[in-house]
Amino acid sequence: MNAITTSKPLEPRDAKKDQSQIKQKEMIAGNFQELTDAHKQGKKVSYTFVPGNLNELVMCFDMVGNYPEINALQNGMRKKTGAYIMEAERQGHSEDVCTYVKSDLGMVKKGNIGPTGQPLPEPDLLLLSYTGCFTFMKWFELLRHEYKCETAMLHVPYQADGKITDNMRNYVVNQLKQDVIPKLEKISGVKFDIDRLREYLRESAKAEENLVWVLQSAKHKPSPIDAYFGAIYYVGPIFSAFRGTRDATEYYRLLRKEIQERIDQGLGPVTPDGVMKEEKYRLVTEGPPNYTHMYEFWKMFYEDGAVNVASTYTKVGGTYDFGFRHDPEHPLESLANYCLSCYTNLSLPERVKMLVTYINEYQADGLLINSIKSCNSFSAGQLLMMREVEKQTGKPAAFVETDLVDPRYFSAANVKNRLESYFQMIDQKRHAA
Amino acid sequence: MAISDQIIDRCQNLYEDLNFTNAREWKAAVPGRKVIGFMPIYVAREMIHAAGMLPFGIFGGGDQLEVIQGDAYYQSYICRIPRSTIELELTKRLDFIDGMLFPSTCDVIRNLSGMFQMIRPGIYTRYFDVPQNYMDNVGGDYYVMELQELREGLEKLGGIKITDDDLRNAIALYNDNRQLVNKLYDLRAAQPWKIPATEAYLLERAGMLLPVEEHSQMLIDYMAAITAGDRPRRDNCRVVLSGMFCEQPPLNLIKSIELAGCYIVNDDFMLVNRWLTKAVPVDGDPIRSLATTFLHHSVKTSATFEPNEDEKGQYLVEAVRRSSAEGVIFAAPSFCDPALLERPMLMDALNGANIPYIAFKYAENTGQMQPIREQAGTFADSIKLWGV
Numbered sequence: 001m002n003a004i005t006t007s008k009p010l011e012p013r014d015a016k017k018d019q020s021q022i023k024q025k026e027m028i029a030g031n032f033q034e035l036t037d038a039h040k041q042g043k044k045v046s047y048t049f050v051p052g053n054l055n056e057l058v059m060c061f062d063m064v065g066n067y068p069e070i071n072a073l074q075n076g077m078r079k080k081t082g083a084y085i086m087e088a089e090r091q092g093h094s095e096d097v098c099t100y101v102k103s104d105l106g107m108v109k110k111g112n113i114g115p116t117g118q119p120l121p122e123p124d125l126l127l128l129s130y131t132g133c134f135t136f137m138k139w140f141e142l143l144r145h146e147y148k149c150e151t152a153m154l155h156v157p158y159q160a161d162g163k164i165t166d167n168m169r170n171y172v173v174n175q176l177k178q179d180v181i182p183k184l185e186k187i188s189g190v191k192f193d194i195d196r197l198r199e200y201l202r203e204s205a206k207a208e209e210n211l212v213w214v215l216q217s218a219k220h221k222p223s224p225i226d227a228y229f230g231a232i233y234y235v236g237p238i239f240s241a242f243r244g245t246r247d248a249t250e251y252y253r254l255l256r257k258e259i260q261e262r263i264d265q266g267l268g269p270v271t272p273d274g275v276m277k278e279e280k281y282r283l284v285t286e287g288p289p290n291y292t293h294m295y296e297f298w299k300m301f302y303e304d305g306a307v308n309v310a311s312t313y314t315k316v317g318g319t320y321d322f323g324f325r326h327d328p329e330h331p332l333e334s335l336a337n338y339c340l341s342c343y344t345n346l347s348l349p350e351r352v353k354m355l356v357t358y359i360n361e362y363q364a365d366g367l368l369i370n371s372i373k374s375c376n377s378f379s380a381g382q383l384l385m386m387r388e389v390e391k392q393t394g395k396p397a398a399f400v401e402t403d404l405v406d407p408r409y410f411s412a413a414n415v416k417n418r419l420e421s422y423f424q425m426i427d428q429k430r431h432a433a
Numbered sequence: 434m435a436i437s438d439q440i441i442d443r444c445q446n447l448y449e450d451l452n453f454t455n456a457r458e459w460k461a462a463v464p465g466r467k468v469i470g471f472m473p474i475y476v477a478r479e480m481i482h483a484a485g486m487l488p489f490g491i492f493g494g495g496d497q498l499e500v501i502q503g504d505a506y507y508q509s510y511i512c513r514i515p516r517s518t519i520e521l522e523l524t525k526r527l528d529f530i531d532g533m534l535f536p537s538t539c540d541v542i543r544n545l546s547g548m549f550q551m552i553r554p555g556i557y558t559r560y561f562d563v564p565q566n567y568m569d570n571v572g573g574d575y576y577v578m579e580l581q582e583l584r585e586g587l588e589k590l591g592g593i594k595i596t597d598d599d600l601r602n603a604i605a606l607y608n609d610n611r612q613l614v615n616k617l618y619d620l621r622a623a624q625p626w627k628i629p630a631t632e633a634y635l636l637e638r639a640g641m642l643l644p645v646e647e648h649s650q651m652l653i654d655y656m657a658a659i660t661a662g663d664r665p666r667r668d669n670c671r672v673v674l675s676g677m678f679c680e681q682p683p684l685n686l687i688k689s690i691e692l693a694g695c696y697i698v699n700d701d702f703m704l705v706n707r708w709l710t711k712a713v714p715v716d717g718d719p720i721r722s723l724a725t726t727f728l729h730h731s732v733k734t735s736a737t738f739e740p741n742e743d744e745k746g747q748y749l750v751e752a753v754r755r756s757s758a759e760g761v762i763f764a765a766p767s768f769c770d771p772a773l774l775e776r777p778m779l780m781d782a783l784n785g786a787n788i789p790y791i792a793f794k795y796a797e798n799t800g801q802m803q804p805i806r807e808q809a810g811t812f813a814d815s816i817k818l819w820g821v
Contacts, residue, residue, distance in 0.1 A: 091777070092776070092777045092780060093773075093774075093777060094765075094773040094774075094776070094794075096510070096767055096768045096769075096773055096794075097770060097773045097774050098770070098774075101774070128738075130565060130738070133540065134539045134540045134543070134736075134770055134771065135540070135770055135774065137565070137738050138735075138770070138771070138774035138775060139774070141738070141739065141745065141775075141778060142774070142777070142778065144742050144745075145742065145745060145777075145778050145781065148742060151740070151742075153565060153566060153738055153740065155564060155565040155566050155572070155738075157562045157575070158537070158543055158560055158562055160535075160543075160546055160547070160559070160560030160562070161560075165582075167575060167578040167579070167582070168575075170574075170575070171564070171566075171571070171572075171574070171575035174570070174571045174574070174575075175566050175571055178568060178570070178571050179566065179568065179571065347546070347547040347550065347560075348544055348547025348548060348550070348551065349547055349550050349551055351547075352551070371508040373508075373509070373510040376511065376539070376540040376541050376544070376768075376770060377540040377543075377544070379508050379510075379511070380507070380508075380511060380515065380540060380541045380544040380545070381506075381544040381545070381547060381548045382508065383505065383506050383507060383508065384506050384548050384551060384552070388551060399508075401508055401509055401510075
């Protein structure tokens with residue numbers, strides 16, 4: 001994150017960057033360049049999703065990964081999604097459905113120019129990792145309808161009873177062996193090499209170890225990181241086209257070193273306006289953020305001294321902090337376990353358990369839920385989860401509603417009003433105690 | 434009162450009774466009986482029947498139920514069926530239910546399974562996750578195990594053993610029932626003036642609430658009565674309804690479409706009663722038979738994956754052709770992800786086949802029918818006058 005050198009409020013672009021941030025920026029720029037050049041260089045392109053992504057496997061076939069969710073959120077932060085969503089709605093898509101999908105389809109209709117301004121290649125394969133989100137299935141059917149390309153479906157069963165059964169794991173492994181890998185071989189012309197996969201998985205595990213350390217650093221007081229807004233950047237490489245690469249390993253090594261320095265200096269998180277001075281409220285956050293007003297939203301927290309010490313959104317691409325690591329000794333089973341354990345593939349009672357654990361272990365003052373209009377996978381049932389968490393922890397909770405990338409659903413005054421009331425509620429609870 | 438009217442009268446009473454007296458009486462009639470609730474779209478009801486239990490369809494609260502507590506459980510932007518289902522539960526209307534099955538219809542129904550685990554921890558709750566991979570040795574093997582787990586869960590709940598013969602018997606009964614439901618659809622498509630859509634709907638809805646044997650007899654009696662009589666024929670156009678497979682429209686909405694000049698000759702109401710398009714073999718391993726039939730002979734719908742792009746949306750084109758319809762009305766519940774995400778692809782398929790369509794949204798408690806009547810009426814007029 002940014003190391004701020006002035007007390008003047010800064011836009012992120014003005015800030016001096018840490019080594020890890022420079023590294024990540026280079027990695028992302030490199031990925032978009034690679035995507036732009038892929039077909040010219042004879043490389044095949046796979047589109048896939050963040051939860052349940054099979055990046056190590058895709059790399060075994062020398063394919064380049066494109067992540068439509070990442071494009072949507074990047075476009076959201078660049079204020080491009082409003083126009084894309086309207087374009088998709090003009091094309092006949094309902095105002096009621098997921099705005100990630102509409103942002104992506106709108107971008108395609110407007111020439112498929114990616115968030116960095118570079119053209120994105122058409123997919124050679126849609127790798128439909130159907131993990132924890134029904135919409136994924138229809139999203140890639142819609143993209144297939146557009147591109148008429150090959151689609152590999154990987155159906156990941158839902159962990160409804162809070163455990164992975166042998167049947168679930170075997171089903172995922174069988175799909176990998178009998179459908180997904182043969183399609184990757186066919187499209188890429190590269191033969192599958194399981195030892196190559198093991199090597200990438202070994203690399204993944206190293207990065208995962210350091211990511212978990214970084215996320216758990218928020219147990220310190222003051223927390224050296226914001227585990228929601230800040231951690232969205234931290235999980236970027238491991239949730240996308242870099243898991244299993246040496247670049248990712250290096251990024252997380254650098255990041256860990258920087259966070260350790262912050263801890264040693266007793267510093268709080270870095271925000272777009274500088275280092276947060278006083279940590280007044282420690283929150284656990286459930287649900288994705290709003291990307292179109294990311295800094296405005298974040299500011300509502302740090303201005304009042306609120307830091308997010310743990311979040312569930314940063315677990316959609318893997319629940320590493322509960323012990324999972326990619327295992328090179330059991331490559332396909334490990335990929336299956338990974339897919340099965342992504343956050344939105346967990347049952348509501350398991351999600352409640354996770355939130356309660358976070359509140360207790362991170363000594364949080366309460367739970368904040370950002371309910372996303374677009375995302376039923378996250379949002380349906382959150383109010384009951386909130387009651388359960390309150391009941392089990394005795395800590396107050398609050399509920400705000402926004403959207404991922406549709407600017408029409410971010411009402412700053414309403415959100416700020418609710419947050420301020422919530423902080424007052426925490427204060428009252430403290431005084432009462 | 435004519436026999437058909439008596440039957441429909443009974444169906445209407447079952448439909449309107451939100452205390453579910455009939456199912457309560459069924460349960461109370463024999464000690465130890467169990468009722469297993471299920472939600473749209475598809476569960477293997479054969480397994481529940483084989484356990485000696487009553488499969489009981491819960492399709493929301495309709496327009497008669499005032500949702501008060503249910504609203505407090507959900508955010509602003511979501512369909513209504515989970516709210517009213519929670520309302521049914523919280524107001525003790527489902528207190529006779531011993532178990533609940535939540536199919537893999539969408540994320541809302543999926544998450545509702547977890548909500549029931551928290552609200553009613555004492556009952557048997559299962560998320561019924563059907564395969565989206567249709568290879569016998571992949572999705573088939575997985576589904577066989579899923580069915581086996583369901584079998585074991587129900588055995589434990591009931592303290593009984595489900596034998597293969599129990600299951601074969603149930604398969605045969607549901608084969609017959611599906612055949613009768615399909616016959617009803619064929620009859621309606623052939624002579625829609627004889628079977629108003631509201632009557633067909635109520636008959637189907639009764640099938641969600643009654644034991645299958647009773648429902649099959651009801652269908653036989655109704656069709657015999659209808660075939661023997663006649664009703665005035667209107668100069669209506671013929672339409673297929675698409676998008677109503679989960680949250681149900683109010684009865685008045687169905688009535689309004691027909692009154693506006695559209696005979697509904699096919700639809701996707703309550704697909705569970707005709708999900709399997711071929712009879713399940715009654716010999717051999719019954720679980721494998723259910724799985725194989727599911728993989729290769731299921732209806733296509735928005736909640737499933739279509740592996741073949743060329744086939745995308747063709748099921749709707751086929752439904753139009755099979756029922757000699759002249760157009761399609763897309764009627765989807767507000768915030769219904771499966772129906773609304775699928776719709777543009779279906780529209781493209783209809784465009785390719787030169788089939789006209791209109792689209793609107795509803796909720797199970799929609800009260801204003803005038804806009805829908807006007808829209809459907811204009812659609813009917815345009816088809817009749819200009820063939821558009």
